[in-house]
Amino acid sequence: MPIAVKLNQYFGRQNIQVHEIHHERVSSLAGAVDAAFVAAEVALKATVLIDLKGAVMAVLPLPADLDVAAVNRVLGRNLQVLTAAQSDKLFTDCEKGAQPPVGAAYGMPVIVDESLFEQDLFYLQSGCNSTLLQMDGRGFRLSVAGASKGRIAIWKDESG
Secondary structure (H helix, E strand, C coil): CCCCHHHHHHHHHHHHEEEEEEEECCCCCHHHHHCCCCCCHHHHHHHEEEEEEEEEEEEEECCCEECCHHHHHCCCCCCCCHHHHHHHHHCCCCCCCCCCCHHHHHHEEEEEEEEHHHHCCEEEEECCEEHHHHHHHHHHHHHHCCCCCECCEEECCCCC
């Protein structure tokens, strides 16, 4: 299962081209980045949050932490981060820990860190723990069309 079924169908409907990068089986995005010799700064991670209105996916660069307060300010909600186990249950066609950062493929609203719109190359989970996907800037912008945008990433070297 190199690409999750729902993700692959979504890419087909949106005419998004991706390149599969196969690597040794790992249990996390960080492990996949290492195994595929990819820079962490261009890898996208997904964090799923939830409140009484439902789930939202936040998409940000792998090395950054999510600023939940900023997400709530931008969206006007009171979201909390789901645990990995809770989040895995929303991605029934994916292996544990291999959730693609493409919420639209799963009918989930998305908020994206605005810094990502300055990039032209991305690597993301495919739904399989032995395959990363490479996507260009056009594909990324199509995959997050209609998403909310904001400064939601906290870079680990930022103080305060």
